[in-house]
Amino acid sequence: MRADPIPVLTDAAVKSQHEMTVCNACRYCEAYCPVFQAMEERLTFTSGDVAYLANLCHNCGECLYACQYAPPHEFGIDVPKTFSALRVESYEAAAWPAFAAPAFRRPWTTTAVALAAGALASALAARTLWVRDESAAFSAAAARTFQLRGTADFYSVIPHDLMVMLFGAVGVFAVVALVVGYRRFARSIADPTIADLEGPRRAGIGAAARDALTLKHLHANGEDCVDAEETRRPWRRWMHHCTFYGFLLCFASTSVAAIYHVVFGWVAPYAYTSLPVVLGTVGGLGLLVGPVGLLLIDRRRDHALTHSTQASLDAPFLAMLFLTSLTGLLLLALREKTFMPSLLIGHLAFVLALFVTLPYGKFVHGIYRAAALVKFRKETTS
Amino acid sequence: MAPPEVYEVAVLGGGNAALCAALAASERGARVIVLERAPRVFRGGNSRHTRNLRCMHTAPTDILTESYSEDEFMTDLLRVTGGMTNETLARMVVRASADAPARMRRFGVRLQPSLRGTLHLSRTNAFFLGGGKALMNSYYAAAERRGVDVVYDADVVGLQIHDGRFESATVRIDGREQQVRARSVVLAAGGFESNLEWLKEIWGEAADNFLIRGTPYNTGTVLKLMLDAGAEPVGDPAQCHAVAIDARAPKFDGGIVTRLDCVSLGIVVNRHGDRFYDEGEDFWPKRYAIWGRLVAQQPDQIAYSIIDAKAVGRFMPSVFPPIAAASIRELAALIDVPAGTLAATVERFNGAVRPGTFDHEALDDCRTEGLVPNKTHWAQRLDTPPFWAYPLRPGITFTYLGVKVDERARVALRGGPAANIFAAGEIMAGNILGKGYVAGVGMTIGTVFGEIAGREAWRGASSDTSASQAEHRAG
Numbered sequence: 001m002r003a004d005p006i007p008v009l010t011d012a013a014v015k016s017q018h019e020m021t022v023c024n025a026c027r028y029c030e031a032y033c034p035v036f037q038a039m040e041e042r043l044t045f046t047s048g049d050v051a052y053l054a055n056l057c058h059n060c061g062e063c064l065y066a067c068q069y070a071p072p073h074e075f076g077i078d079v080p081k082t083f084s085a086l087r088v089e090s091y092e093a094a095a096w097p098a099f100a101a102p103a104f105r106r107p108w109t110t111t112a113v114a115l116a117a118g119a120l121a122s123a124l125a126a127r128t129l130w131v132r133d134e135s136a137a138f139s140a141a142a143a144r145t146f147q148l149r150g151t152a153d154f155y156s157v158i159p160h161d162l163m164v165m166l167f168g169a170v171g172v173f174a175v176v177a178l179v180v181g182y183r184r185f186a187r188s189i190a191d192p193t194i195a196d197l198e199g200p201r202r203a204g205i206g207a208a209a210r211d212a213l214t215l216k217h218l219h220a221n222g223e224d225c226v227d228a229e230e231t232r233r234p235w236r237r238w239m240h241h242c243t244f245y246g247f248l249l250c251f252a253s254t255s256v257a258a259i260y261h262v263v264f265g266w267v268a269p270y271a272y273t274s275l276p277v278v279l280g281t282v283g284g285l286g287l288l289v290g291p292v293g294l295l296l297i298d299r300r301r302d303h304a305l306t307h308s309t310q311a312s313l314d315a316p317f318l319a320m321l322f323l324t325s326l327t328g329l330l331l332l333a334l335r336e337k338t339f340m341p342s343l344l345i346g347h348l349a350f351v352l353a354l355f356v357t358l359p360y361g362k363f364v365h366g367i368y369r370a371a372a373l374v375k376f377r378k379e380t381t382s
Numbered sequence: 383m384a385p386p387e388v389y390e391v392a393v394l395g396g397g398n399a400a401l402c403a404a405l406a407a408s409e410r411g412a413r414v415i416v417l418e419r420a421p422r423v424f425r426g427g428n429s430r431h432t433r434n435l436r437c438m439h440t441a442p443t444d445i446l447t448e449s450y451s452e453d454e455f456m457t458d459l460l461r462v463t464g465g466m467t468n469e470t471l472a473r474m475v476v477r478a479s480a481d482a483p484a485r486m487r488r489f490g491v492r493l494q495p496s497l498r499g500t501l502h503l504s505r506t507n508a509f510f511l512g513g514g515k516a517l518m519n520s521y522y523a524a525a526e527r528r529g530v531d532v533v534y535d536a537d538v539v540g541l542q543i544h545d546g547r548f549e550s551a552t553v554r555i556d557g558r559e560q561q562v563r564a565r566s567v568v569l570a571a572g573g574f575e576s577n578l579e580w581l582k583e584i585w586g587e588a589a590d591n592f593l594i595r596g597t598p599y600n601t602g603t604v605l606k607l608m609l610d611a612g613a614e615p616v617g618d619p620a621q622c623h624a625v626a627i628d629a630r631a632p633k634f635d636g637g638i639v640t641r642l643d644c645v646s647l648g649i650v651v652n653r654h655g656d657r658f659y660d661e662g663e664d665f666w667p668k669r670y671a672i673w674g675r676l677v678a679q680q681p682d683q684i685a686y687s688i689i690d691a692k693a694v695g696r697f698m699p700s701v702f703p704p705i706a707a708a709s710i711r712e713l714a715a716l717i718d719v720p721a722g723t724l725a726a727t728v729e730r731f732n733g734a735v736r737p738g739t740f741d742h743e744a745l746d747d748c749r750t751e752g753l754v755p756n757k758t759h760w761a762q763r764l765d766t767p768p769f770w771a772y773p774l775r776p777g778i779t780f781t782y783l784g785v786k787v788d789e790r791a792r793v794a795l796r797g798g799p800a801a802n803i804f805a806a807g808e809i810m811a812g813n814i815l816g817k818g819y820v821a822g823v824g825m826t827i828g829t830v831f832g833e834i835a836g837r838e839a840w841r842g843a844s845s846d847t848s849a850s851q852a853e854h855r856a857g
Binding site: 021022025026027028029030031032040043062063065066067068069070072073074075221229230 | 423424430431433490492494497498499510511512513514515516519520522523632635637638639640694695698700701
């Protein structure tokens, strides 16, 4: 017997085991995606196995529409939906700290609380200015802060060091939580019967990275996967690319700006043609288009494909990405205006809330999907 | 002009042959209606459970290895049917199969090389990406794009045929009977394997223990209506294709996952605990189709495949868990077989196993001596617990009785070929497959004759239309 890291099986895990048993005796979907290829390497399915397979699933829908055993057949096979529910459970099981796991079940509440906290933190950070400004009365200071003289000088609203401290703390927290989550998840899907950590590790990781970055398994058979029965459109893939690469570009923009500041001593604001601004603008546009596109696709999507617990994670995360980008672009465009400080505080509130919720929302799907893709590549190359 | 409710071609049925016929007629411009008895979610007849079609080819293709010549395909057909085939029609099917993949792809069907566990078919059979339901989805989508009217839950309960001419079909839709008129009709409504009463007429009480592997909608209504209307029958009316499947399978629609591939790895006993046939006679894919009948002949139509731990992992997993026990006697208790008899059967078997080198990929030299019946290959002692049992029952795949057709797919009536009645698929497969089966040939027959029937139905309907238009102009 294999060691089973999660002793109590949830309904979704039990249903996944049933479905994989039926699928493994059928195998018609073998050529669709790695889920079924990985399935065929197994005869029985532990909770770790199904968590791995669930996170390999890209939730396209080919296998549901092709399934002779789909509901209302008594076998009731709906792999995309069952796996989408199981994925949320795997996010919860791997969450760090563990008491934060319920956040996945109340994504809007989580987002709202984080946003309130972000707004408060930003406002307080801005307020430090007023406190230091001992010569002025509170109201006068507020008036000055919120109607600055159009210099686009962000650090006059929140001092640079304070901003670095605030975002550094939140960023470190998010990274630690994500890394711990990744490690917990990777351990839960580890499979001692298959050479996991030996063999061509690097090759597996490189190939898996390509699979993830190209969303290979959303168009693996020469054309895009279905997004409804017999309709194959590339939009889900392209909107995801806009979102993902938009996010990366914005991240790159901030990183370049940090290097400018720390290494070269070049202080923001930067020119519209500067590298941080160009990267941020292009990325920001991606983060406007992508999330809106994904939300529209979600609205049209067949409810048979996604469990409500998984589907409910999408909108809050996409909304946060969109609003973070929107406020960022507005700040850029209107940074010479007197109300810049309000925009800055608003934008920073969104950024803080976005980062603090990264480990407790839809964002983690990318982390765990990547872990599953790496495992798949290792299995198939070893 | 025809009144709008008159179709040029009515297709009775909704599986592979039906849709191939509908598409063949509609791509030539015919106004077509498809009457599918099943609801939309279960559309596609038994085709939804299929996965490939057999096709000849002279050189390797993107999905087929090596070559599979016309003569080889014909030889395979003659071998499995024991000559019970119309060679002219059989050769037509074989030749036309060469073009089937290209034609299917035109309608959006996606094909793939053979599945991992089916490499023995990689040379002869083109696989449908995602299986038969995906194939049917592609065909239905193509039909809808072309403006074919598809009516689901449409139960054909009557055919109006006068002087060899089809005039209309009586169809029950939502409890109301309607007349569907068409200039030509294609019968593609399958066999009668899910008509339990009909099976009972042939097999008696034993039929109560049969499981139907496919759709519950193939009750043979259209077949019976045609035979009653004077169509010439073809194929043995008392034969069906039956394989041994897991006894725990649902009554209908269990499909591929209920099959058991472990028979040749162990022994098979009946409810008395006795063996009754050579489990290692030949490779399982060549023998699985005789085991339905073998089990049907046992008391209560049940048998048990028994293997030990050495066999685990050597066969495709079944959808149902094995019944497992640490000893043969415990296993006997779990499957309600007399423990003493089963233990004695296993002991005799173990004692009769000759030394050999086990090789499941070849007809190896592991056999028994002095048993009745002997196991002639892959005989290994059942001595390594846990012991596993899988219960077996006959699983009916299809029936052979059909209507006789000619090269134009016209149904033969007692007075000669029908003017405007064509048939395709299981309802006429008995012309080519009088008995036996070879993987994927049912889909080949349906695809080729579907196209012929659709084309001929259109041709009949269009000449009819021009004739009536000429009459109209003359009048």
